[in-house]
Amino acid sequence: MTNEPAKELFRRYYVARTLTVPALAQREFGFGFESKIDYRHKAFGSEGEFNDFMRREAPLYASYSTARYSLPAARPMPRKGSLGTDLVFDLDKTYESEHPDSHNAIACERCLSRSRDDALRFLEEFLIADFGFKKSDVAVNFSGNKGFHFHVRTAAVQPLSSLARKQLCDYAGGFEVSGETLLETLGEGKAAVLRSPQPGDGGWRGKFYSSALGIAQNATQESLQENGLTKGKAAKFMEQKAVVVSAIERGKWDYLPWSLDFWRKIADDTVRAHRVELDKPVSFDLARLIRIPGTLHGSSGLVAKPVDDLAKFEPLKDALAFSGRERQAVVCDHDVSFDFGGQTLDVRAGVTVELPLSASLLLYCRGVAKPAG
Ligand SMILES: [Zn+2]
Incomplete structure (x- = not known):
């Protein structure tokens, strides 16, 4: 059953604006009222046609193809005639397990x-x-619910294979790097040589190099023991600190055989701290549909908002569908309390309460409230 109170507010949102979609006429579209995609293989000839559709139907979920096609509505898929695919990454991880006691559903x-x-x-x-993209090549988008999407739409990425896209995700996931590969012993016995990060290295080797150098320069007896070095080796490290720092600065890790296991552990820690878990199929599935920037997300009523300054972006303030002072009276079926738009909202079960429009919409989308009356 369609969520009518949410749909009514979605319609108001779409009536009040005109959305633009890059390469609109070459995209396949998919829409959902009950699920994220109830139907797909839809195409629009113009922005006017697309916006009319959004205002009339007010879908709860609106997605478009990362691929561009000569016949976007054709079926089956091969008949569409791919013209290339934007490079898209989806960061959709849940962090609930990091704060189970304070997580707010x-x-x-x-x-x-x-x-x-x-x-x-x-x-x-x-x-x-x-990866070497220019900042201006990457469009960052709040997903509208819990994560972020990154769209690269340059000509150069359009022909990338599914495998190449998967490899980029695996690289960011740090699946193939560890202490053993970043400080790798090649050969055996007297012929053994250590392949190690050098000054100026980029990529994972560079990330490890920087973190190792920082640890060495700032080392104290305590910090080294906290990082797993024995008391005796930590004391030796502190005695020879200048030598250790200088060896790392010159990429001469083989001067430090007594601490190689320690550095391998630091490398493992670095990989864990820097790796990014992406929803890989969004990147490598060339027939994938993804939330259209600027549309609302049916699970939250928040805007899948293009983000200019990620460091300052606060979804619960900056991605609201309605920012005016208008309020709507709602009744919740159980007690809820949440921070929203800079304030804490408490709603008791069965008690009518007037909330800012975007907060009412959030509760409709979460399926916990109805309009009062
Ligand atoms: Zn949480």
Whole structure:
């Protein structure tokens, strides 16, 4: 059954604006009222046609193809004639397990801020630093619920294979790097040589190099023991601190055989701290549909908002569908309490309460409230 109170507010949202979609006439569209995609293989000839559809139907979920096609509505898929596919990444991880006692199922600022931090890291450390995209090539989009999408729409990425896209996700996931590969012993016995990160290295080797150098430069007896070095080896490290720092600065890790296991552990820690878990099929499935930027998300009523300054983005303030002072009276079927738009909202079961429009919409979308009366 369609969520009518939510749909009514979605319609108001779409009536009040005109959405633009890059390469609209070459995209396949999919829409959902009951589920995220009830039907797909739809196409529009113009922005006017698309916006008329959104205002008339007010779908709870609206997605478009990351691929561009010569015949986007054709079926089956091969008849569409692919013209290339945007490179898209989806960061959709849940962080609930990190704070089970304080997680809020209605709207969780802690989850959203963890997600934003990971998104910022993925943008800066991977998309820009390691993959070499220009900041202006990457469109960052709040997903509308709990994560972030990254769209690269340049000509150069359009022909990338499914495998290449998967490899980029695996790289960011750090699946193939560890202490053993970042400080790798090649050969055996006297012929053994250590392949180790060098100054100026990029990628995972560079991330490890920077974190190792920082640990060495700032080392104290306590910090080293906290990182797993024995008391005796930590004391030796402190005695030879200048030598250790200098060896790392010159990439001469084989000067430090007594601490190689320690550095391998630091490398493992670095990988864990920097890896980014992406929803891989969104990237490598070339027939994938993804939330249309600027549309509302049917599970939250929040806007899948394009984000200019990720570091400052706060979804529960910046991605609201309605920002005016209008309120709507709702009744909840159980007690809820959540932070929203900079205030804490408490709603008791069965008690009519007037909430800001976007907060009422959130509760309709979460399925816990109805309009009062
Ligand atoms: Zn949470």
